[in-house]
Amino acid sequence: MREGMTVVGRDGQAKVHPLLAVERNARQAFLSAVRTLGLELRAVSARKKKLPRDDRLRPWDDRPISYERWVKHKDQIMASTRAGSRPEEWWAYEKQMPQPCDLGDERITLFEMASSRAQAQNATSPPSGTNCGRGQWLARPQHRSAGRP
Numbered sequence: 001m002r003e004g005m006t007v008v009g010r011d012g013q014a015k016v017h018p019l020l021a022v023e024r025n026a027r028q029a030f031l032s033a034v035r036t037l038g039l040e041l042r043a044v045s046a047r048k049k050k051l052p053r054d055d056r057l058r059p060w061d062d063r064p065i066s067y068e069r070w071v072k073h074k075d076q077i078m079a080s081t082r083a084g085s086r087p088e089e090w091w092a093y094e095k096q097m098p099q100p101c102d103l104g105d106e107r108i109t110l111f112e113m114a115s116s117r118a119q120a121q122n123a124t125s126p127p128s129g130t131n132c133g134r135g136q137w138l139a140r141p142q143h144r145s146a147g148r149p
Contacts, residue, residue, distance in 0.1 A: 064089045086110070 006014040038060045070089045084107045091099040100106040
């Protein structure tokens with residue numbers, strides 16, 4: 001007896017082969033996995049790929065992303081970046097300099113940026129503490145230990 005799309009039931013009537021449902025479910029699961037991974041298999045699926053409704057960054061997108069997308073999703077991208085590092089868009093759009101080659105160089109560069117910014121800020125801000133006159137400044141803990149009321 002040959003098997004095909006239909007089989008003969010107990011009562012002699014033709015009915016749908018039970019393994020067709022198994023094949024249909026397996027095909028749907030495969031196509032769902034392919035879509036989740038972002039792969040394109042045109043021979044398997046003739047449907048057009050739907051464009052995403054939002055513009056958020058996905059791991060398989062080409063990097064660096066456009067400046068408009070960077071401005072729109074900057075907070076999300078910065079939050080998803082590991083500590084002590086910056087995404088390559090930050091280097092390209094915020095600092096206009098190439099991203100350092102490895103994580104160690106990147107961390108050193110970021111540290112140097114922070115220390116030079118702190119030095120520049122200290123040079124332009126007035127000293128903190130108490131003015132004792134004649135241009136002398138005492139820090140608050142020294143002032144309290146000097147015995148003044």
